[in-house]
Amino acid sequence: xxxxxxxxxxxxxxxxxxxxxxxxxxxxxxxxxxxxxxxxxxxxxxxxxxxxxxxxxxxxxxxxxxxxx
Amino acid sequence: xxxxxxxxxxxxxxxxxxxxxxxxxxxxxxxxxxxxxxxxxxxxxxxxxxxxxxxxxxxxxxxxxxxxxxxxxxxxxxxxxxxxxxxxxxxxxxxxxxxxxxxxxxxxxxxxxxxxxxxxxxxxxxxxxxxxxxxxxxxxxxxxxxxxxxxxxxxxxxxxxxxxxxxxxxxxxxxxxxxxxxxxxxxxxxxxxxxxxxxxxxxxxxxxxxxxxxxxxxxxxxxxxxxxxxxxxxxxxxxxxxxxxxxxxx
Amino acid sequence: xxxxxxxxxxxxxxxxxxxxxxxxxxxxxxxxxxxxxxxxxxxxxxxxxxxxxxxxxxxxxxxxxxxxxxxxxxxxxxxxxxxxxxxxxxxxxxxxxxxxxxxxxxxxxxxxxxxxxxxxxxxxxxxxxxxxxxxxxxxxxxxxxxxxxxxxx
Numbered sequence: 473x474x475x476x477x478x479x480x481x482x483x484x485x486x487x488x489x490x491x492x493x494x495x496x497x498x499x500x501x502x503x504x505x506x507x508x509x510x511x512x513x514x515x516x517x518x519x520x521x522x523x524x525x526x527x528x529x530x531x532x533x534x535x536x537x538x539x540x541x
Numbered sequence: 542x543x544x545x546x547x548x549x550x551x552x553x554x555x556x557x558x559x560x561x562x563x564x565x566x567x568x569x570x571x572x573x574x575x576x577x578x579x580x581x582x583x584x585x586x587x588x589x590x591x592x593x594x595x596x597x598x599x600x601x602x603x604x605x606x607x608x609x610x611x612x613x614x615x616x617x618x619x620x621x622x623x624x625x626x627x628x629x630x631x632x633x634x635x636x637x638x639x640x641x642x643x644x645x646x647x648x649x650x651x652x653x654x655x656x657x658x659x660x661x662x663x664x665x666x667x668x669x670x671x672x673x674x675x676x677x678x679x680x681x682x683x684x685x686x687x688x689x690x691x692x693x694x695x696x697x698x699x700x701x702x703x704x705x706x707x708x709x710x711x712x713x714x715x716x717x718x719x720x721x722x723x724x725x726x727x728x729x730x731x732x733x734x735x736x737x738x739x740x741x742x743x744x745x746x747x748x749x750x751x752x753x754x755x756x757x758x759x760x761x762x763x764x765x766x767x768x769x770x771x772x773x774x775x776x777x778x779x780x781x782x783x784x785x786x787x788x789x790x791x
Numbered sequence: 792x793x794x795x796x797x798x799x800x801x802x803x804x805x806x807x808x809x810x811x812x813x814x815x816x817x818x819x820x821x822x823x824x825x826x827x828x829x830x831x832x833x834x835x836x837x838x839x840x841x842x843x844x845x846x847x848x849x850x851x852x853x854x855x856x857x858x859x860x861x862x863x864x865x866x867x868x869x870x871x872x873x874x875x876x877x878x879x880x881x882x883x884x885x886x887x888x889x890x891x892x893x894x895x896x897x898x899x900x901x902x903x904x905x906x907x908x909x910x911x912x913x914x915x916x917x918x919x920x921x922x923x924x925x926x927x928x929x930x931x932x933x934x935x936x937x938x939x940x941x942x943x944x
Contacts, residue, residue: 473587481587484597487662491600494658495582498604498651502760505647509767516774520787590921594887599919628799664912665885669895671827709803710810717814726826726848728895733917743920 554633556773557782563766571763577756584749592746601659603750606734607757609652612680613715615645615761619687620712623705633769635701636776638708639691640768644761646684653677664728671727676718683711828895834904835874841900847876848895848914856890869894880908887913 475481484491552558585603592599619641625634656674657667668674687704694700722731734740740747777783792800818825828848829839839845849869856867866879867890878896888894893914898907 474590475587484600485591487596487598490598490658490662491586494601494604494655495586497654497658498608501647501651505644505764506767509764509771513767513771513774516771516778517787517790520778520783521790524784524788590923592919593922593925594892594915595919602919624803627803628796663885663887663915665887666910666912669827669912672825706806709806712807713810713814717818724825725822726828726830728827728848728912728914730915730917733919741916741918743924745921746919 554631556633556636556777557780559633560770560773563770567763567766567770570759570766574756574759574763577752577759581749581753581756585753589746589749590743595663598659598662599746601655602733603753605652605655605659606750607754608648608655609677610754611757611761612645612648612652612677613718614758615641615648616680616683616708616711616715618765619645620708623708626701626705627709632776635705636769636772637765638687638701638705640765640772642684642687642691642704644764644768646681646688648761649677649681649684653681669728671729672721672725673718673727673729676714676721679714680711680718683707683714687711830871831869831874831876832871834876834900834906839900841902844897844899846895846897847878847900847906848893849876850893851888851890853890869896876904876906878906878908878911880911882911884911885913887915 482488482492581603586600589600589603591597619638622634622638622641625631626638653674656677660669661667687708690707691700691704694703721727722729733742734750742750774783774786778787828846831847831849833839834847839847847869849871852868852870852875856865858865862881863883864879864881865884866877868875868877870876880896880898888911893916895912895914896906896908896910897912898909900906
């Protein structure tokens with residue numbers, strides 16, 4: 473360990489602001505890059521589920537109406 | 542050998558095959574990637590010694606250099622996928638090319654931003670229009686251009702062709718970025734990691750950097766797979782296998 | 792290969808080669824302007840314009856730094872190991888500024904060949920090592936006194 477205590481580690485002999493802001497920006501960007509395709513995938517799946525259920529329902533309705541005649 | 546490659550090519554051309562196989566690999570890749578990145582960051586931030594001139598500010602190298610490497614390597618992948626799209630009209634190549642662009646743009650952005658943050662305490666300025674930094678900014682705009690062109694057409698094929706052409710034209714920029722610090726007088730220092738010679742970095746500082754670089758390469762693979770899988774689902778949503786997959790989900 | 796694909800391959804190659812040639816020509820024409828700064832040799836040869844906003848760069852000559860006692864004025868010489876240029880500056884120098892290190896200064900060259908700097912940037916090299924290691928090396932590799940011109944491009 474290069475630092476004696478947490479305060480030292482955060483300050484990084486005066487360069488802390490630069491080092492930590494760089495690491496924070498990188499972390500946020502990586503989290504976003506992982507999250508965005510997963511969120512889009514989730515959206516596509518729910519959309520398709522809804523569509524398939526609607527189609528199934530409509531097919532049933534049609535079948536139901538044709539037998540009632 | 543040739544028949545194996547041909548088989549692999551045909552398999553890679555099948556979105557369903559890719560979706561199945563990548564789903565099996567993804568958790569392991571992500572696990573190794575997270576392990577490498579956490580090890581690298583902790584080692585680089587807390588255990589690597591301070592630099593004799595720059596002190597602790599040099600610790601930004603552990604994210605700046607890997608992000609820059611990925612930004613450049615990712616461009617090659619995108620351009621090759623673009624060439625395959627143009628020549629063979631392979632469905633999967635187009636998917637890969639479109640998936641590469643946002644990841645590459647984000648990595649180039651990170652390289653530029655971390656470089657600016659590092660430049661302030663060491664050089665004394667956030668930004669300077671030297672050959673390396675300017676050519677890196679051009680790379681960022683090339684990525685944005687590929688994204689914009691691929692979305693600009695209502696006809697998807699036209700968008701793919703246009704963005705593939707731009708991606709190919711932009712490959713010229715990559716060797717310029719690499720060599721910019723050797724060809725011209727610039728503020729940016731020459732490469733620390735060299736292929737043919739010994740690196741000009743002390744081993745205690747170099748090992749965490751190598752770990753971070755391999756971690757970023759894996760991160761790129763994970764991100765690319767995630768984007769490609771999502772794009773496959775979106776394009777193939779009318780096929781039987783995607784319908785079955787969607788209905789199997791809770 | 793299928794003739795249509797061969798034709799497309801040719802188109803792709805044409806795009807890449809065409810773009811490369813175009814870029815090569817542009818950079819050949821711009822090659823002087825792509826340099827961020829003038830080295831002292833160019834200034835000695837009169838290549839650098841006088842009175843225009845330019846940048847100069849080189850290694851700070853050991854023992855040449857003179858600081859004014861009352862103000863932030865400082866003067867020093869920079870060299871590319873062929874020629875020397877005197878730089879005058881008033882302001883705070885970056886942390887990494889020291890004798891034997893590379894700098895890039897922006898400002899104007901006056902009629903006497905003295906560079907009036909408005910901004911001084913430190914240019915660090917590609918060597919990284921812990922302080923203990925650099926102490927044990929009398930001459931840190933490539934940092935204190937680089938022997939070739941390559942070192943401070």
